[in-house]
Amino acid sequence: MDNPNNELELIQMAKNGDTNVFKRLFDTNVSRIYSFCLRMSMNRELAEEITQDVFVKAWEKLHTFRGESKFTSWLHSIAVNEFLMRKRSEKRFFQRFTTTDDIYQFDRGTNGSESHYHSSIDLEKAISGLPEQAKAVFILHDVHGYQHKEIADMMNIEIGTTKAHLHRARKLLREELRK
Amino acid sequence: MKDSNNQNNCEDFEILLDEFIDGEISASDREALEKHLSTCTSCKRDLEETLNLSKSVSYLSKEMAASPDIWKRIEHKISPQEKGTTKRSSNIFSINQKPRSQRSIYEQHTYSGRILKYSVITLIAAMILIAILPSFFRERGHQSTGFSYPFWPVIQLKGLTTVNSRIVNGRDSIKLGEWIETKDSGKAMLQIPGVGSIILEPNTKVKIVKTDTGEQRISLEYGTINANITTKPGTFIVDSRSAEAIDLGCAYTYSIDTGGNGLIYVKSGMVEMNHDGRKSLVPAGKFCITKTGFGPGTPYRENTSPELKDALLKYDFGNGGHESVNTILKHATKGDAITLLNLLPKVDEENRSKVYERVSHFVPPPKEYRYEYDSIPKMEYKDLHEWINKITKEVNEEIRTQMKDLQKEIQENIQNNMNENLGNIIDNEKLQKEIQENIQKHMEALQDLPQRIEIPNELMQKEMEKMQEKLNKFDSDKFDKEMEKLGEKMEKMGNYWEEQGRQWEFDERNQEREQEMEQRQQELQERQQERMQEMQERQQELEQRQQERQQELEQRLNEQDLERQKELQQQQMEREQELKQQEKEREKELKQQDKERQQELKKENQNYKQNEKNKDQDRDNNDDQDKD
Numbered sequence: 032m033d034n035p036n037n038e039l040e041l042i043q044m045a046k047n048g049d050t051n052v053f054k055r056l057f058d059t060n061v062s063r064i065y066s067f068c069l070r071m072s073m074n075r076e077l078a079e080e081i082t083q084d085v086f087v088k089a090w091e092k093l094h095t096f097r098g099e100s101k102f103t104s105w106l107h108s109i110a111v112n113e114f115l116m117r118k119r120s121e122k123r124f125f126q127r128f129t130t131t132d133d134i135y136q137f138d139r140g141t142n143g144s145e146s147h148y149h150s151s152i153d154l155e156k157a158i159s160g161l162p163e164q165a166k167a168v169f170i171l172h173d174v175h176g177y178q179h180k181e182i183a184d185m186m187n188i189e190i191g192t193t194k195a196h197l198h199r200a201r202k203l204l205r206e207e208l209r210k
Numbered sequence: 211m212k213d214s215n216n217q218n219n220c221e222d223f224e225i226l227l228d229e230f231i232d233g234e235i236s237a238s239d240r241e242a243l244e245k246h247l248s249t250c251t252s253c254k255r256d257l258e259e260t261l262n263l264s265k266s267v268s269y270l271s272k273e274m275a276a277s278p279d280i281w282k283r284i285e286h287k288i289s290p291q292e293k294g295t296t297k298r299s300s301n302i303f304s305i306n307q308k309p310r311s312q313r314s315i316y317e318q319h320t321y322s323g324r325i326l327k328y329s330v331i332t333l334i335a336a337m338i339l340i341a342i343l344p345s346f347f348r349e350r351g352h353q354s355t356g357f358s359y360p361f362w363p364v365i366q367l368k369g370l371t372t373v374n375s376r377i378v379n380g381r382d383s384i385k386l387g388e389w390i391e392t393k394d395s396g397k398a399m400l401q402i403p404g405v406g407s408i409i410l411e412p413n414t415k416v417k418i419v420k421t422d423t424g425e426q427r428i429s430l431e432y433g434t435i436n437a438n439i440t441t442k443p444g445t446f447i448v449d450s451r452s453a454e455a456i457d458l459g460c461a462y463t464y465s466i467d468t469g470g471n472g473l474i475y476v477k478s479g480m481v482e483m484n485h486d487g488r489k490s491l492v493p494a495g496k497f498c499i500t501k502t503g504f505g506p507g508t509p510y511r512e513n514t515s516p517e518l519k520d521a522l523l524k525y526d527f528g529n530g531g532h533e534s535v536n537t538i539l540k541h542a543t544k545g546d547a548i549t550l551l552n553l554l555p556k557v558d559e560e561n562r563s564k565v566y567e568r569v570s571h572f573v574p575p576p577k578e579y580r581y582e583y584d585s586i587p588k589m590e591y592k593d594l595h596e597w598i599n600k601i602t603k604e605v606n607e608e609i610r611t612q613m614k615d616l617q618k619e620i621q622e623n624i625q626n627n628m629n630e631n632l633g634n635i636i637d638n639e640k641l642q643k644e645i646q647e648n649i650q651k652h653m654e655a656l657q658d659l660p661q662r663i664e665i666p667n668e669l670m671q672k673e674m675e676k677m678q679e680k681l682n683k684f685d686s687d688k689f690d691k692e693m694e695k696l697g698e699k700m701e702k703m704g705n706y707w708e709e710q711g712r713q714w715e716f717d718e719r720n721q722e723r724e725q726e727m728e729q730r731q732q733e734l735q736e737r738q739q740e741r742m743q744e745m746q747e748r749q750q751e752l753e754q755r756q757q758e759r760q761q762e763l764e765q766r767l768n769e770q771d772l773e774r775q776k777e778l779q780q781q782q783m784e785r786e787q788e789l790k791q792q793e794k795e796r797e798k799e800l801k802q803q804d805k806e807r808q809q810e811l812k813k814e815n816q817n818y819k820q821n822e823k824n825k826d827q828d829r830d831n832n833d834d835q836d837k838d
Contacts (some may be wrong), residue, residue: 042420044375044393050288051375051389058282062273083280083287090288119733154266173267199227205259 038067039098046093059131062140064106065176070170071114073159081117085110100184107175111167115186118163120161157207161200169200170191220246221755223253231260292547360419361385362402365402369395369412373575391415392433402426405446406439411667419449421446430472434465434670439479452500453485460494463665465674470502471681473674482591487592493602499677501527508552512665512673514543522549523680527689535561544572547601554589562586573601 038056045053064085069078088109089096096105158166165188171177172193179197183190216740226243230236235243247254307791361383364373370393371378378398384390392398392410400408405426410416414433420426426441429449439446439457451470455462460479471802476482476492483490483498485505494500496509507526510519521537535557542550550569557565566586574580576596581587626831 049372049375049391050285051372053288054281054285055375057284061276061280065276065280066272070270079280080299081278083274083283086280086284087287088282106583132462142667151269154263154270173264174270175272194225194228198225201228201260201263202224204263205256208263209259 036103042093042096042098042102045090046096050090050177053090060103060106061086063103064110065111065177067107067170068114070158070174071110071163071166073155074093081110081113084113088113104177104181104185107171107177111171111185112187114174115163119156152206157204160207161203164205165196168196168208169204172197220250222254223250224256227253227254227257227260231264232551275421311539315591323345331799340676349536362400364390365399365401366398367397367409369393369793371396371398371410386418386421389415389417389431400428402441402446405441406437409436411436430464430466432466432468434463436463437461443479443484450500451508452502453483456482456484458482462492463670466500466671467674467678471678472500473502473670473677475670475673477665489555489596491548491591491598493548493598495605496671499523501681508549508556510549511545512669514546514549515543517541518549520680523677525553527681532561535565539564539568542568542572545573545605548598551594551598551601554594555591559586559588562588569601572596573604576600627790646811658778670830 038059041052041056046055061082063180065082068081068085069075072078072081085106089106092109096102100108133198159167164186168182171182171185172179177185179190179193182193186193215616223243223246226235228320230240230243247257273508297518364371364382364384365380366378366380366382366695371383371390372393373384373390374383374388378390384400390398390400390410392412392414394412396410396412398410402408408416408428411434414430414435416432416433417429417434420430425445427447427449435448437446437448438461439459441459444456448455448457448464449468450464450472452466455464455474458480460481461477462474462479462481463477464472464474474483474492475497476494478494480491480493481498483492483500483506485500489503490498490506490509492506492509496511498509499507501507504524504527508522510522518538518541521530521534521541525534525538528534535553538549538553547569550565550572550711553565554562554569563586566581569575577596579589579593641804
């Protein structure tokens with residue numbers, strides 16, 4: 032969304048029930064949300080399912096979006112909470128999905144260098160093994176470039192906690208990649 | 211972190227490493243960290259590894275292409291039809307009209323203007339349309355284009371209009387499957403090549419469903435359209451949730467609310483309303499209500515009696531039946547002949563002869579439909595066209611007379627309002643002249659076309675409002691009756707099933723609660739397990755750290771012992787050397803002293819010898835002297 036005013040206008044139109052305008056907002060943001068979901072779940076089907084749920088929830092809750100944060104941040108906060116909620120409520124939810132092949136296809140596609148590809152595989156594997164909250168904070172901070180304050184707001188936790196999660200994630204990744 | 215006692219604590223510096231990498235570190239902490247890094251190889255390694263990690267992460271993709279099916283599934287879930295609810299008001303008038311208090315002074319003035327003035331403005335607008343697009347409405351009339359147009363032109367008349375979310379600026383086009391939507395302030399014209407034109411009033415949403423040569427079909431989701439159709443009858447269809455409107459060569463206004471209920475008013479020609487085999491033929495000057503789940507009602511005229519209208523509604527959408535038919539027949543006049551005729555295919559045999567008798571009394575049927583009143587066969591709508599045309603002709607003849615009077619008044623008003631209204635719209639004098647000529651020409655033509663009966667928007671809306679109120683009442687009446695019936699049935703069947711039902715409900719709730727409890731229990735267990743795991747991890751970490759510290763301490767102690775030992779040895783060696791040195795110096799000193807002593811002794815000896823010599827000499831001298 033290059034022009035933020037334009038995004039706000041579109042959101043306003045979508046709030047009035049315009050699904051076609053909502054489709055435009057979907058088109059602009061889906062690749063980022065899907066990337067987050069795929070990295071969190073490491074499974075294409077599950078990522079699609081959760082991406083779908085994120086946008087359906089966004090549509091239902093659109094009237095609560097006041098434009099204080101970016102629309103993408105808002106969507107990411109729905110996505111991360113959707114994951115954490117599922118993690119809590121569904122027993123062994125994520126154990127159904129153990130493959131990590133899906134995401135590597137994308138990394139191969141986006142990074143031309145073979146060495147990058149291999150290091151990315153190791154890294155993605157290592158990320159997939161992180162504890163859920165630490166993984167979410169690491170992906171949001173280091174991959175998507177959100178600040179601790181934004182992540183704390185998204186996950187409804189203290190800034191100190193997000194820093195601790197990030198530290199833990201980086202430490203675990205360092206140890207994993209050392210092997 | 212300024213406390214120098216903590217400088218050697220790597221644990222504290224680990225957090226600073228993160229802040230350093232993320233560029234969030236303060237100058238003092240940075241200084242302390244750099245000092246620490248210059249001595250701590252472990253932290254230095256952590257820093258290098260974290261920097262490498264950040265570099266690798268930067269190669270990961272932030273965006274990934276998702277399957278296009280996701281949107282299809284989302285769309286399916288969020289579309290109003292699917293959800294069964296909608297954010298918009300279910301009252302059509304909230305779509306078309308703001309509350310009166312919210313209107314501008316100009317709007318209030320227009321809104322409260324006399325119907326006649328409203329008619330004049332509507333007429334002028336219609337005339338301008340005809341003047342601007344004469345070839346469209348006249349020359350292409352009743353002609354088939356021979357092929358379907360892939361795109362239909364869209365003209366923005368005012369305000370905001372979108373085609374599939376694309377904002378229409380002036381002129382645009384729309385293709386099969388796309389949506390056109392006018393917003394609160396928007397108004398647009400959809401041109402259908404070889405067919406006619408549709409004006410979309412504010413807050414209207416239409417989808418293009420079919421663009422074949424033999425059939426053009428649009429879907430009116432909600433809002434109001436004004437259709438001017440000049441194509442072959444039966445080829446242009448407007449779908450809605452409550453009925454389909456098949457054009458039989460006409461002009462009409464069609465409103466649908468967000469609940470799918472609607473009202474059509476036919477200005478010229480005829481429209482066939484259809485839903486699941488339930489039909490109505492609506493000629494010019496007639497209204498027809500459509501209700502979701504029922505289909506079209508029986509057409510009626512604007513000035514029909516309230517009693518007849520109520521009876522019709524009860525018959526069409528309530529529980530009227532025989533009683534309603536009697537009321538309709540009682541209050542029907544010649545102007546209601548079309549209404550009665552539309553009832554003929556619907557009513558049962560007993561009522562059929564009564565209706566036939568009444569309508570024949572007003573306008574006798576064409577020859578082929580003349581029956582004895584006690585032997586009327588069931589009639590189909592296709593059989594009624596000719597009779598309807600006859601009725602329309604006769605009724606319109608009466609209207610024509612009235613119209614002529616109205617026409618005179620309109621012409622006078624047009625002259626008065628022409629400059630005021632047209633001057634504001636178009637400055638081009640030549641064009642104005644052309645339009646005026648066209649208007650004059652069409653005014654003349656209008657005198658021969660009294661069957662085209664315009665309706666003021668206000669009137670259409672009021673009519674819709676009234677009907678909606680009644681339809682809603684029917685719904686609640688029906689609901690109440692159904693509830694009453696259900697209550698009676700329950701009473702008859704005794705309390706057994708009621709209790710049984712309660713028991714089932716109770717069991718079901720219990721089951722739900724149990725499931726919920728089980729789920730909560732599971733969640734609690736999971737959380738506990740997670741916490742336990744975390745605690746264990748932390749415990750392990752702590753133990754590990756303690757071990758490391760112990761080792762470090764031992765190492766340090768060992769290191770300190772070695773250093774002390776070395777120091778002592780060194781001191782001992784130094785002392786030994788010092789002692790040796792002292793000894794040497796003493797020796798030297800003693801030697802020196804010996805030397806000095808020897809020299810002294812030598813001197814003393816020499817002195818002694820000298821003295822002795824001197825003494826000997828003295829003695830010799832004395833002896834000599836003595837001798838002398």
